[in-house]
Protein backbone atom coordinates (compact mmCIF):
# COMPACT_ATOMS: atom_id res chain seq x y z
CA UNK A 1 0.00 0.00 0.00
CA UNK A 2 2.95 2.33 0.61
CA UNK A 3 3.35 5.48 2.64
CA UNK A 4 1.63 8.86 2.86
CA UNK A 5 2.40 12.16 4.53
CA UNK A 6 -0.35 14.59 5.53
CA UNK A 7 1.46 17.92 5.83
CA UNK A 8 0.74 21.29 7.41
CA UNK A 9 -2.70 20.53 8.79
CA UNK A 10 -4.14 21.18 12.23
CA UNK A 11 -4.35 17.77 13.83
CA UNK A 12 -7.27 17.60 16.23
CA UNK A 13 -7.80 14.72 18.65
CA UNK A 14 -10.11 14.57 21.65
CA UNK A 15 -7.34 15.97 23.82
CA UNK A 16 -4.95 17.92 21.60
CA UNK A 17 -4.78 20.46 18.79
CA UNK A 18 -1.43 20.70 17.03
CA UNK A 19 0.03 22.02 13.83
CA UNK A 20 1.59 18.73 12.77
CA UNK A 21 2.49 16.33 9.98
CA UNK A 22 1.15 12.79 10.07
CA UNK A 23 3.21 10.03 8.51
CA UNK A 24 1.44 6.83 7.48
CA UNK A 25 3.05 3.54 6.57
CA UNK A 26 0.67 1.05 4.96
CA UNK A 27 -2.44 0.98 7.18
CA UNK A 28 -1.06 2.69 10.25
CA UNK A 29 0.07 6.05 11.63
CA UNK A 30 3.79 5.76 12.36
CA UNK A 31 4.81 9.32 13.26
CA UNK A 32 3.29 12.67 14.19
CA UNK A 33 5.71 15.57 14.21
CA UNK A 34 5.29 19.31 14.60
CA UNK A 35 4.98 20.89 11.15
CA UNK A 36 8.23 22.33 9.89
CA UNK A 37 10.41 19.67 11.50
CA UNK A 38 12.01 17.53 8.81
CA UNK A 39 11.12 13.93 9.50
CA UNK A 40 13.71 12.69 7.10
CA UNK A 41 11.07 10.31 5.83
CA UNK A 42 10.06 10.11 2.20
CA UNK A 43 6.44 9.28 1.44
CA UNK A 44 4.94 7.81 -1.72
CA UNK A 45 2.21 10.40 -1.51
CA UNK A 46 2.05 13.83 0.13
CA UNK A 47 -1.25 15.49 0.94
CA UNK A 48 -1.20 19.20 1.73
CA UNK A 49 -3.66 19.97 4.52
CA UNK A 50 -2.81 23.67 4.96
CA UNK A 51 -5.76 25.51 6.47
CA UNK A 52 -7.57 22.21 7.11
CA UNK A 53 -8.38 20.11 10.16
CA UNK A 54 -6.93 16.60 10.28
CA UNK A 55 -9.22 14.51 12.48
CA UNK A 56 -9.81 10.83 13.28
CA UNK A 57 -12.32 9.19 10.96
CA UNK A 58 -15.85 9.28 12.28
CA UNK A 59 -17.28 6.24 14.05
CA UNK A 60 -21.02 5.81 13.72
CA UNK A 61 -22.09 3.23 16.27
CA UNK A 62 -25.74 3.12 15.27
CA UNK A 63 -26.63 2.16 11.70
CA UNK A 64 -29.18 -0.19 10.17
CA UNK A 65 -28.17 -1.31 6.70
CA UNK A 66 -30.87 -3.50 5.09
CA UNK A 67 -32.80 -3.70 8.39
CA UNK A 68 -36.03 -5.66 7.92
CA UNK A 69 -38.69 -3.35 9.36
CA UNK A 70 -42.43 -2.88 8.93
CA UNK A 71 -42.72 -5.11 5.86
CA UNK A 72 -39.72 -3.76 3.96
CA UNK A 73 -35.96 -3.28 4.36
CA UNK A 74 -33.89 -0.19 5.13
CA UNK A 75 -32.91 1.17 1.72
CA UNK A 76 -29.11 1.17 2.04
CA UNK A 77 -27.22 -2.08 1.65
CA UNK A 78 -23.86 -2.52 3.34
CA UNK A 79 -22.33 -1.50 0.02
CA UNK A 80 -24.27 1.72 -0.57
CA UNK A 81 -24.56 2.72 3.07
CA UNK A 82 -20.92 2.21 3.99
CA UNK A 83 -19.82 4.07 0.85
CA UNK A 84 -22.09 6.98 1.74
CA UNK A 85 -20.64 6.93 5.25
CA UNK A 86 -17.14 7.23 3.77
CA UNK A 87 -18.19 10.21 1.65
CA UNK A 88 -19.28 11.93 4.83
CA UNK A 89 -16.09 11.25 6.80
CA UNK A 90 -17.18 8.16 8.70
CA UNK A 91 -14.64 5.35 8.51
CA UNK A 92 -16.21 2.83 10.90
CA UNK A 93 -19.78 1.75 11.47
CA UNK A 94 -21.26 -0.51 14.10
CA UNK A 95 -24.47 -1.94 12.68
CA UNK A 96 -27.13 -4.10 14.31
CA UNK A 97 -27.40 -7.81 13.54
CA UNK A 98 -30.89 -9.10 14.32
CA UNK A 99 -32.25 -12.04 16.24
CA UNK A 100 -36.02 -12.22 15.79
CA UNK A 101 -38.46 -14.23 17.92
CA UNK A 102 -37.90 -17.95 17.62
CA UNK A 103 -34.48 -17.54 15.96
CA UNK A 104 -31.05 -18.24 17.32
CA UNK A 105 -28.91 -15.19 18.02
CA UNK A 106 -25.82 -16.89 16.54
CA UNK A 107 -27.71 -17.56 13.32
CA UNK A 108 -28.79 -13.92 13.21
CA UNK A 109 -25.18 -12.83 13.65
CA UNK A 110 -23.98 -15.19 10.93
CA UNK A 111 -26.68 -13.92 8.56
CA UNK A 112 -25.58 -10.32 9.10
CA UNK A 113 -21.92 -11.27 8.70
CA UNK A 114 -22.83 -12.83 5.36
CA UNK A 115 -24.72 -9.72 4.25
CA UNK A 116 -21.75 -7.47 5.02
CA UNK A 117 -18.94 -9.77 3.85
CA UNK A 118 -17.05 -8.27 0.92
CA UNK A 119 -19.53 -5.37 0.62
CA UNK A 120 -18.27 -2.64 2.91
CA UNK A 121 -16.24 0.42 1.98
CA UNK A 122 -15.07 0.91 5.56
CA UNK A 123 -14.49 -1.22 8.64
CA UNK A 124 -17.55 -2.45 10.45
CA UNK A 125 -18.66 -4.20 13.60
CA UNK A 126 -21.96 -5.45 14.98
CA UNK A 127 -24.17 -5.08 18.00
CA UNK A 128 -26.80 -7.79 18.36
CA UNK A 129 -30.51 -7.07 18.63
CA UNK A 130 -31.74 -9.74 21.02
CA UNK A 131 -35.40 -10.21 20.16
CA UNK A 132 -35.90 -13.46 22.09
CA UNK A 133 -34.32 -13.91 25.50
CA UNK A 134 -34.28 -17.58 26.51
CA UNK A 135 -31.73 -20.08 27.86
CA UNK A 136 -30.13 -20.57 24.45
CA UNK A 137 -29.85 -16.84 23.76
CA UNK A 138 -28.21 -16.28 27.14
CA UNK A 139 -25.57 -18.89 26.24
CA UNK A 140 -25.18 -17.34 22.79
CA UNK A 141 -24.49 -13.96 24.37
CA UNK A 142 -21.23 -15.45 25.67
CA UNK A 143 -20.42 -16.89 22.25
CA UNK A 144 -21.14 -13.54 20.61
CA UNK A 145 -18.79 -11.71 22.98
CA UNK A 146 -16.08 -14.13 21.81
CA UNK A 147 -16.97 -13.17 18.23
CA UNK A 148 -16.51 -9.47 19.02
CA UNK A 149 -20.18 -8.62 19.50
CA UNK A 150 -19.99 -7.04 22.93
CA UNK A 151 -23.25 -5.07 23.06
CA UNK A 152 -26.85 -6.23 22.93
CA UNK A 153 -29.72 -3.99 21.92
CA UNK A 154 -33.02 -4.47 23.69
CA UNK A 155 -36.32 -2.76 22.99
CA UNK A 156 -38.79 -1.51 25.57
CA UNK A 157 -40.73 -0.35 22.46
CA UNK A 158 -42.32 -2.12 19.48
CA UNK A 159 -44.52 -4.76 21.23
CA UNK A 160 -44.91 -7.84 19.06
CA UNK A 161 -41.77 -7.02 17.07
CA UNK A 162 -38.49 -6.56 18.96
CA UNK A 163 -40.04 -5.86 22.39
CA UNK A 164 -38.65 -7.41 25.57
CA UNK A 165 -40.51 -7.33 28.88
CA UNK A 166 -38.82 -6.38 32.15
CA UNK A 167 -38.14 -10.02 33.05
CA UNK A 168 -36.33 -10.61 29.77
CA UNK A 169 -34.39 -7.39 30.25
CA UNK A 170 -33.33 -8.46 33.75
CA UNK A 171 -32.11 -11.83 32.47
CA UNK A 172 -30.10 -10.25 29.65
CA UNK A 173 -28.69 -7.65 32.02
CA UNK A 174 -27.59 -10.36 34.46
CA UNK A 175 -25.72 -12.01 31.59
CA UNK A 176 -24.16 -8.70 30.51
CA UNK A 177 -23.00 -8.05 34.08
CA UNK A 178 -21.39 -11.50 34.05
CA UNK A 179 -19.66 -11.46 30.66
CA UNK A 180 -18.64 -7.78 30.50
CA UNK A 181 -20.91 -6.78 27.66
CA UNK A 182 -23.13 -3.72 27.40
CA UNK A 183 -26.91 -3.45 27.11
CA UNK A 184 -27.90 -0.86 24.46
CA UNK A 185 -31.43 0.17 25.30
CA UNK A 186 -34.25 1.56 23.17
CA UNK A 187 -36.12 3.21 26.01
CA UNK A 188 -39.74 4.00 25.20
CA UNK A 189 -42.71 2.47 27.00
CA UNK A 190 -44.08 0.68 23.95
CA UNK A 191 -47.07 -0.86 25.74
CA UNK A 192 -48.38 2.55 26.82
CA UNK A 193 -47.54 4.11 23.43
CA UNK A 194 -49.56 1.47 21.61
CA UNK A 195 -52.65 2.39 23.67
CA UNK A 196 -52.32 6.06 22.67
CA UNK A 197 -51.58 5.12 19.05
CA UNK A 198 -54.65 2.90 18.76
CA UNK A 199 -56.86 5.56 20.36
CA UNK A 200 -55.56 8.19 17.92
CA UNK A 201 -56.16 5.93 14.92
CA UNK A 202 -59.69 5.19 16.18
CA UNK A 203 -60.33 8.95 16.17
CA UNK A 204 -59.21 9.10 12.55
CA UNK A 205 -55.87 10.75 13.38
CA UNK A 206 -53.79 8.94 10.79
CA UNK A 207 -51.16 11.49 9.63
CA UNK A 208 -47.46 11.25 10.54
CA UNK A 209 -47.75 14.11 13.05
CA UNK A 210 -49.67 11.75 15.34
CA UNK A 211 -46.65 9.46 15.48
CA UNK A 212 -44.91 12.31 17.26
CA UNK A 213 -47.86 13.13 19.49
CA UNK A 214 -48.60 9.64 20.81
CA UNK A 215 -44.97 8.73 21.57
CA UNK A 216 -44.82 11.08 24.53
CA UNK A 217 -41.47 12.23 25.88
CA UNK A 218 -42.55 11.30 29.42
CA UNK A 219 -42.78 7.69 28.25
CA UNK A 220 -39.15 7.84 27.13
CA UNK A 221 -38.26 9.27 30.55
CA UNK A 222 -40.21 6.53 32.32
CA UNK A 223 -38.56 3.74 30.33
CA UNK A 224 -35.13 5.28 30.87
CA UNK A 225 -35.72 5.41 34.60
CA UNK A 226 -36.91 1.78 34.64
CA UNK A 227 -33.94 0.53 32.62
CA UNK A 228 -31.53 2.37 34.90
CA UNK A 229 -33.05 0.74 37.96
CA UNK A 230 -33.02 -2.71 36.32
CA UNK A 231 -29.35 -2.10 35.50
CA UNK A 232 -28.78 -1.11 39.13
CA UNK A 233 -30.17 -4.36 40.53
CA UNK A 234 -28.35 -6.51 37.98
CA UNK A 235 -25.03 -4.64 37.83
CA UNK A 236 -25.05 -4.28 34.03
CA UNK A 237 -23.75 -1.22 32.22
CA UNK A 238 -26.44 0.38 30.07
CA UNK A 239 -26.10 2.64 27.02
CA UNK A 240 -29.21 4.48 25.90
CA UNK A 241 -29.48 4.64 22.14
CA UNK A 242 -31.06 7.58 20.28
CA UNK A 243 -31.94 9.58 23.40
CA UNK A 244 -34.33 12.35 22.36
CA UNK A 245 -36.16 13.70 25.40
CA UNK A 246 -35.16 15.94 28.27
CA UNK A 247 -37.03 13.63 30.67
CA UNK A 248 -34.75 10.77 29.59
CA UNK A 249 -31.64 12.92 29.86
CA UNK A 250 -32.62 13.92 33.41
CA UNK A 251 -32.67 10.25 34.38
CA UNK A 252 -29.28 9.65 32.79
CA UNK A 253 -27.83 12.63 34.65
CA UNK A 254 -29.22 11.41 37.98
CA UNK A 255 -27.76 7.95 37.41
CA UNK A 256 -24.37 9.29 36.36
CA UNK A 257 -24.32 11.55 39.40
CA UNK A 258 -24.85 8.39 41.45
CA UNK A 259 -21.69 7.05 39.78
CA UNK A 260 -23.48 4.40 37.74
CA UNK A 261 -22.30 2.88 34.46
CA UNK A 262 -25.01 4.65 32.50
CA UNK A 263 -24.23 6.19 29.11
CA UNK A 264 -26.19 7.72 26.26
CA UNK A 265 -26.03 8.83 22.66
CA UNK A 266 -28.19 11.25 20.78
CA UNK A 267 -28.49 11.75 17.02
CA UNK A 268 -28.41 14.74 14.61
CA UNK A 269 -32.16 14.53 14.01
CA UNK A 270 -32.89 15.21 17.70
CA UNK A 271 -30.38 18.06 17.78
CA UNK A 272 -31.53 19.75 14.57
CA UNK A 273 -35.07 18.73 13.59
CA UNK A 274 -38.30 18.87 15.58
CA UNK A 275 -41.95 17.89 15.83
CA UNK A 276 -42.93 20.44 13.17
CA UNK A 277 -41.11 18.32 10.57
CA UNK A 278 -43.74 15.63 11.14
CA UNK A 279 -46.47 18.02 9.96
CA UNK A 280 -47.39 18.97 6.38
CA UNK A 281 -49.57 15.92 5.72
CA UNK A 282 -47.85 12.77 4.52
CA UNK A 283 -44.61 14.70 3.84
CA UNK A 284 -44.02 14.21 7.56
CA UNK A 285 -43.44 10.50 6.88
CA UNK A 286 -39.88 11.46 5.89
CA UNK A 287 -39.26 12.26 9.54
CA UNK A 288 -40.98 9.30 11.21
CA UNK A 289 -38.50 7.64 13.52
CA UNK A 290 -38.65 6.36 17.08
CA UNK A 291 -38.29 7.98 19.49
CA UNK A 292 -39.94 10.77 17.50
CA UNK A 293 -38.69 14.27 16.84
CA UNK A 294 -39.58 16.44 19.82
CA UNK A 295 -41.28 19.77 20.39
CA UNK A 296 -38.62 22.46 20.13
CA UNK A 297 -40.54 24.86 22.38
CA UNK A 298 -40.45 22.32 25.22
CA UNK A 299 -36.66 22.71 25.31
CA UNK A 300 -35.53 19.18 24.42
CA UNK A 301 -33.04 20.29 21.81
CA UNK A 302 -31.17 22.88 23.82
CA UNK A 303 -31.06 20.42 26.74
CA UNK A 304 -29.45 17.80 24.46
CA UNK A 305 -26.82 20.27 23.23
CA UNK A 306 -26.03 21.15 26.84
CA UNK A 307 -25.82 17.45 27.69
CA UNK A 308 -23.24 16.96 24.95
CA UNK A 309 -21.20 19.84 26.27
CA UNK A 310 -21.28 18.59 29.86
CA UNK A 311 -20.64 14.91 28.96
CA UNK A 312 -24.04 13.82 30.24
CA UNK A 313 -24.37 12.60 26.63
CA UNK A 314 -21.22 10.93 25.38
CA UNK A 315 -21.86 10.05 21.73
CA UNK A 316 -23.58 11.30 18.59
CA UNK A 317 -24.57 8.47 16.24
CA UNK A 318 -27.08 8.57 13.39
CA UNK A 319 -29.51 5.66 13.80
CA UNK A 320 -29.26 5.67 9.99
CA UNK A 321 -32.34 3.73 8.86
CA UNK A 322 -33.48 5.04 5.46
CA UNK A 323 -36.79 4.29 3.75
CA UNK A 324 -37.80 5.86 0.43
CA UNK A 325 -40.87 8.06 -0.04
CA UNK A 326 -41.35 6.53 -3.50
CA UNK A 327 -40.74 2.88 -4.40
CA UNK A 328 -37.24 1.58 -3.70
CA UNK A 329 -35.71 -0.12 -6.77
CA UNK A 330 -35.21 -3.39 -4.88
CA UNK A 331 -37.31 -3.28 -1.73
CA UNK A 332 -40.47 -1.76 -3.25
CA UNK A 333 -42.97 0.32 -1.26
CA UNK A 334 -41.49 1.89 1.87
CA UNK A 335 -42.81 5.01 3.68
CA UNK A 336 -46.05 4.76 1.64
CA UNK A 337 -46.91 1.59 3.60
CA UNK A 338 -48.16 3.98 6.26
CA UNK A 339 -50.36 6.24 4.14
CA UNK A 340 -53.60 6.44 6.13
CA UNK A 341 -52.00 4.82 9.21
CA UNK A 342 -49.02 6.54 10.83
CA UNK A 343 -48.32 3.39 12.88
CA UNK A 344 -47.48 1.48 9.68
CA UNK A 345 -44.85 3.95 8.42
CA UNK A 346 -41.43 2.24 8.55
CA UNK A 347 -39.49 4.02 11.28
CA UNK A 348 -36.22 5.64 10.38
CA UNK A 349 -34.31 8.60 8.97
CA UNK A 350 -31.26 8.61 6.69
CA UNK A 351 -28.13 10.35 7.93
CA UNK A 352 -24.96 8.24 7.90
CA UNK A 353 -23.42 10.52 5.26
CA UNK A 354 -24.35 13.77 7.01
CA UNK A 355 -23.48 13.28 10.68
CA UNK A 356 -19.93 14.64 10.69
CA UNK A 357 -20.75 17.76 8.71
CA UNK A 358 -24.03 18.45 10.51
CA UNK A 359 -22.47 18.21 13.94
CA UNK A 360 -19.39 20.15 12.90
CA UNK A 361 -21.61 22.89 11.50
CA UNK A 362 -24.15 23.18 14.32
CA UNK A 363 -21.66 22.25 17.04
CA UNK A 364 -18.28 23.75 16.16
CA UNK A 365 -19.13 26.40 13.55
CA UNK A 366 -22.22 27.21 15.63
CA UNK A 367 -20.08 27.80 18.73
CA UNK A 368 -21.71 25.12 20.90
CA UNK A 369 -18.72 22.76 21.27
CA UNK A 370 -15.01 23.01 20.50
CA UNK A 371 -13.26 20.89 17.84
CA UNK A 372 -11.78 18.50 20.44
CA UNK A 373 -15.20 17.76 21.86
CA UNK A 374 -16.48 17.27 18.32
CA UNK A 375 -13.82 14.58 17.78
CA UNK A 376 -14.58 13.05 21.16
CA UNK A 377 -18.33 12.60 20.58
CA UNK A 378 -18.10 11.51 16.94
CA UNK A 379 -15.06 9.23 17.11
CA UNK A 380 -13.04 8.80 20.31
CA UNK A 381 -15.78 7.98 22.80
CA UNK A 382 -17.66 5.75 20.33
CA UNK A 383 -14.39 3.78 19.97
CA UNK A 384 -13.91 3.55 23.73
CA UNK A 385 -17.58 2.81 24.39
CA UNK A 386 -17.57 -0.17 22.06
CA UNK A 387 -14.11 -1.65 22.45
CA UNK A 388 -12.35 -0.27 19.38
CA UNK A 389 -9.86 2.16 20.98
CA UNK A 390 -6.98 2.95 20.29
CA UNK A 391 -7.01 1.09 16.97
CA UNK A 392 -9.85 3.44 16.07
CA UNK A 393 -10.97 6.82 17.40
CA UNK A 394 -7.75 8.79 17.47
CA UNK A 395 -4.71 9.85 15.49
CA UNK A 396 -1.79 8.29 17.32
CA UNK A 397 1.28 6.23 16.53
CA UNK A 398 0.09 2.66 16.07
CA UNK A 399 -3.53 3.57 15.36
CA UNK A 400 -5.23 2.72 12.09
CA UNK A 401 -4.77 5.57 9.62
CA UNK A 402 -8.49 6.36 9.45
CA UNK A 403 -8.21 10.07 8.89
CA UNK A 404 -10.45 12.84 7.63
CA UNK A 405 -9.25 16.15 6.24
CA UNK A 406 -11.97 18.72 6.77
CA UNK A 407 -12.09 22.30 5.52
CA UNK A 408 -13.62 24.19 8.47
CA UNK A 409 -14.50 27.24 6.36
CA UNK A 410 -16.03 25.66 3.27
CA UNK A 411 -19.78 26.04 3.03
CA UNK A 412 -22.03 23.68 1.07
CA UNK A 413 -25.67 22.63 0.86
CA UNK A 414 -26.99 19.19 1.77
CA UNK A 415 -29.31 17.70 -0.83
CA UNK A 416 -30.68 14.45 -2.21
CA UNK A 417 -29.22 15.60 -5.54
CA UNK A 418 -25.68 15.27 -4.25
CA UNK A 419 -25.82 12.67 -1.49
CA UNK A 420 -24.73 9.06 -1.97
CA UNK A 421 -27.21 7.26 0.27
CA UNK A 422 -29.62 5.05 -1.67
CA UNK A 423 -32.71 6.94 -0.56
CA UNK A 424 -34.86 9.38 -2.49
CA UNK A 425 -34.92 12.32 -0.08
CA UNK A 426 -32.70 14.12 2.39
CA UNK A 427 -33.98 14.88 5.87
CA UNK A 428 -31.74 17.98 5.73
CA UNK A 429 -32.63 19.15 2.21
CA UNK A 430 -31.36 22.66 1.53
CA UNK A 431 -29.51 23.03 4.82
CA UNK A 432 -26.34 25.05 4.35
CA UNK A 433 -23.46 23.80 6.47
CA UNK A 434 -20.02 25.20 7.16
CA UNK A 435 -17.29 22.57 7.30
CA UNK A 436 -16.70 20.13 4.44
CA UNK A 437 -15.17 16.67 4.49
CA UNK A 438 -12.67 16.77 1.62
CA UNK A 439 -10.32 13.80 1.95
CA UNK A 440 -10.93 10.48 3.67
CA UNK A 441 -8.37 7.80 4.38
CA UNK A 442 -9.36 4.36 5.57
CA UNK A 443 -6.46 2.27 6.91
CA UNK A 444 -4.03 4.47 4.98
CA UNK A 445 -5.84 4.28 1.67
CA UNK A 446 -7.30 7.48 0.23
CA UNK A 447 -10.91 6.55 -0.49
CA UNK A 448 -12.36 10.03 -1.01
CA UNK A 449 -10.45 12.97 -2.52
CA UNK A 450 -11.13 15.85 -4.90
CA UNK A 451 -14.81 15.02 -5.08
CA UNK A 452 -14.15 11.46 -6.23
CA UNK A 453 -14.53 8.06 -4.61
CA UNK A 454 -11.41 5.91 -4.90
CA UNK A 455 -12.43 3.01 -2.68
CA UNK A 456 -13.92 -0.37 -3.49
CA UNK A 457 -16.48 -2.58 -1.88
CA UNK A 458 -14.69 -5.07 0.29
CA UNK A 459 -12.10 -2.52 1.50
CA UNK A 460 -13.80 -2.70 4.90
CA UNK A 461 -13.02 -5.48 7.37
CA UNK A 462 -15.05 -6.95 10.20
CA UNK A 463 -13.97 -5.58 13.58
CA UNK A 464 -13.94 -8.05 16.43
CA UNK A 465 -14.64 -5.59 19.22
CA UNK A 466 -13.47 -5.74 22.80
CA UNK A 467 -15.65 -4.86 25.76
CA UNK A 468 -16.34 -1.27 26.74
CA UNK A 469 -13.53 0.86 28.11
CA UNK A 470 -15.89 3.37 29.70
CA UNK A 471 -16.71 1.63 32.99
CA UNK A 472 -16.41 3.86 36.03
Ligand code: URP
Pocket residue numbers: 064186242288289290291319321347348349
Ligand atom coordinates in the same frame (compact mmCIF):
# COMPACT_ATOMS: atom_id res chain seq x y z
O1 URP B 1 -36.88 4.83 13.96
C1 URP B 1 -35.91 4.13 14.19
N1 URP B 1 -35.15 4.45 15.20
N2 URP B 1 -35.65 3.08 13.40
C2 URP B 1 -34.63 2.14 13.56
C3 URP B 1 -34.89 1.12 14.63
C4 URP B 1 -34.53 1.63 15.98
O2 URP B 1 -35.36 1.62 16.88
O3 URP B 1 -33.39 2.01 16.19
Ligand code: ZN
Pocket residue numbers: 186241242290
Ligand atom coordinates in the same frame (compact mmCIF):
# COMPACT_ATOMS: atom_id res chain seq x y z
ZN1 ZN C 1 -34.19 1.87 18.62
Ligand code: ZN
Pocket residue numbers: 062064319321
Ligand atom coordinates in the same frame (compact mmCIF):
# COMPACT_ATOMS: atom_id res chain seq x y z
ZN1 ZN D 1 -31.70 2.20 15.53
